[in-house]
Each structure stands twice: as C-alpha cells, then as structure tokens.
Amino acid sequence: MKKLLKLAAVAGLLFSAAGALADTFVFTAIPDEDETRLQQRFDKVAAYLQGELGVDVKFIPVKSYAAAITAFRNDQVQLAWFGGLSGVQARRLVPDSQAIAQGYEDQFFKSYIIANTSAGLTAGKELSDALKGKTFTFGAKGSTSGRLMPEFYLRERFNAAPEAVFERVGFSDDHSRTIAQVQSGAYQVGAVNYTVWENELAAGNIDPAKIHVIWETPTYPDYQWTIRGDADKRFGAGFTDKVRNALLNMKDKDLLASFPRESFVPATNADYLPVEKTAQSIGLLD
Incomplete structure (x- = not known):
C-alpha cells in the first residue's frame, strides 16, 4: 500500500x-x-x-x-x-x-558583402570580377541574409556556384562570427546581415582599417x-x-x-x- x-x-x-x-x-x-x-x-x-x-x-x-x-x-x-x-x-x-x-x-532587409582590406577590394554598385579566387564565408547554411540571398546574387553575377568562384567557401554559423573571421583575415570576404554589421560597428567591434563593406544586395523580406x-x-x-x-x-x-x-x-x-x-x-x- x-x-x-x-x-x-x-x-x-x-x-x-x-x-x-x-x-x-x-x-x-x-x-x-x-x-x-x-x-x-x-x-x-x-x-x-x-x-x-x-x-x-x-x-x-x-x-x-x-x-x-x-x-x-x-x-x-x-x-x-x-x-x-x-x-x-x-x-x-x-x-x-x-x-x-x-x-x-x-x-526591406539587405545583406552586405564585406572584405578584409588586405584583399584589395573596393566598394562598388556591382559585384567585381576581383572577387574571383578569394576566400569567402557565409553565415549559417540556413540563413536568409547570411547565405540564401547573397548566394543568389553571386550565382546571378558569375553564373556559377560559389565553390566555382572562390578559392575556399566556409560557413561561420552566425553573423558576428562572420565579421570576426573576415576582420581577422581567416577569410578575405564574407556575407553578413546589415543590422548586425551596424550594431557591431556602433559597439566599436569593427576596425574600419581592417574591414569594410564592398557591396550591398537589393532589398528582400x-x-x-x-x-x-x-x-x-x-x-x-x-x-x-x-x-x-x-x-x-x-x-x-x-x-x-x-x-x-x-x-x-x-x-x-x-x-x-x-x-x-x-x-x-x-x-x-x-
């Protein structure tokens, strides 16, 4: 009992x-x-x-x-x-x-393509041929702003998958890490959510002497x-x-x-x- x-x-x-x-x-x-x-x-x-x-x-x-x-x-x-x-x-x-x-x-969201200054890439209204052969990191594989839309525009511009455009392609898993990896030079170029970039810039976590925006996508939801x-x-x-x-x-x-x-x-x-x-x-x- x-x-x-x-x-x-x-x-x-x-x-x-x-x-x-x-x-x-x-x-x-x-x-x-x-x-x-x-x-x-x-x-x-x-x-x-x-x-x-x-x-x-x-x-x-x-x-x-x-x-x-x-x-x-x-x-x-x-x-x-x-x-x-x-x-x-x-x-x-x-x-x-x-x-x-x-x-x-x-x-009307957008993504930035960012680059380490040592890559010698300049900002422009179009994606430059100079991107070819660089190392590139996306954010998470399932990210709209860190992967989907940037990849769409890269494919549209170069008529090829990112792996065929860049020397090496990686996935950082989040936008803050993308910025850190490009700023450190672990990757020369990356794709990032614009709001995270602006936040990190305002917080003093971005050194403009080391990293900058070279292109931004058209807007999307x-x-x-x-x-x-x-x-x-x-x-x-x-x-x-x-x-x-x-x-x-x-x-x-x-x-x-x-x-x-x-x-x-x-x-x-x-x-x-x-x-x-x-x-x-x-x-x-x-």
Whole structure:
C-alpha cells in the first residue's frame, strides 16, 4: 500500500509538471548572434509577453538554425523568431502555421558583402570580377541574409556556384562570427546581415582599417515571428490574435532596440513567397 501511495504521489507530481509545461507558451529564436546576447534580449521579451498574454512564457535558446526549425516542428516551441528562409522551412513542416509579425525593417532587409582590406577590394554598385579566387564565408547554411540571398546574387553575377568562384567557401554559423573571421583575415570576404554589421560597428567591434563593406544586395523580406497552427487549440480561441497584437503593440524602446527594430508590423505567409522562390531556384528547397 505504501508503495502504491508513493507511486501515486510520483505520478501526481509528474502529471502536475506536465500540466505546468503544457500551460507554458515557449518560444525560441534563430541563433544569428552571440548566444549570451540572445538570452539577455529574449528573456526581456518573455517577460513582456507573459504580462500581455496572461500565460507563463519561456524563452529557450537553440544551437543552430536547424535546431530552431526542429523545435518548432516537434512542438517544443510554439512561437519562433525566424529568418526568412528558416520561417518558410518551418511553416512547410507544421500545417496552418502563420507568419504574424515582422520588424518594420524586415520589409526591406539587405545583406552586405564585406572584405578584409588586405584583399584589395573596393566598394562598388556591382559585384567585381576581383572577387574571383578569394576566400569567402557565409553565415549559417540556413540563413536568409547570411547565405540564401547573397548566394543568389553571386550565382546571378558569375553564373556559377560559389565553390566555382572562390578559392575556399566556409560557413561561420552566425553573423558576428562572420565579421570576426573576415576582420581577422581567416577569410578575405564574407556575407553578413546589415543590422548586425551596424550594431557591431556602433559597439566599436569593427576596425574600419581592417574591414569594410564592398557591396550591398537589393532589398528582400526577412525576419518574422511565426506561430504554430495549433496554438489556438492549445491555448484557447483567439490566442494567435493575442500574440500578434502583443507583438505589434510592443512599444518599449529598450525591447525594440534589442532586435534592433523600429517597431513590428503585420506579416503573412505570402510576404515570404519571394524567399521561397529564391530558395527553390538555387536548390535549397524542393
């Protein structure tokens, strides 16, 4: 009898823990910058959302873009701050999932091609033939601004895959690391998210004597908040709208500066069709 009571108590604790977890709204973000910074900025967002939504909210970090997509697919997270490509990939895996908000700036995002000054490359309106034979690093393999769009324009300019243009091609895994690798000379050239570049420049982490921007892409849609299609079923009717409204009504300058974004504006899946078509054209999507 004592054993049965103990088992019942343990089962009750497990049930309570599971219930508590089930009632927690969990979100993540692609790891496009230093992990410590991400934790600091999204813990603040979790506190804000918890106050707005009236449910427990938790941020969990992930180690890679692929891990963010997997967590979303497996319902380990119900909301994610994705890049353009990772958002498209995630929504393909979870029926009825929606892009619900994007940064004001994400309507016209862009990437920079950056170079170590020792490479002897100068800034211009076109990608120069002088890029051929240099060493080049992208960001993460699943990054819209650090891989997808820069690769698209490189292929368009040189009519060849990056591996055929450059002496060596690498993937740094995040934008801050791309900048560090090009600045150190580990790679001569790289592709980077323009907002991370501007942040690092403002923070004094970029030495203009060692590294500079040589080209920028045309604009394209990028980062967005995507929510699972079953969020209303799990958290109650109208929950998706509550989350959308909470994001659109985020006015605290400190919270917005941590992204950094001027504000959040409505987004839909259709906004990211250009990203999806580009990914398909270079073989990153079926």
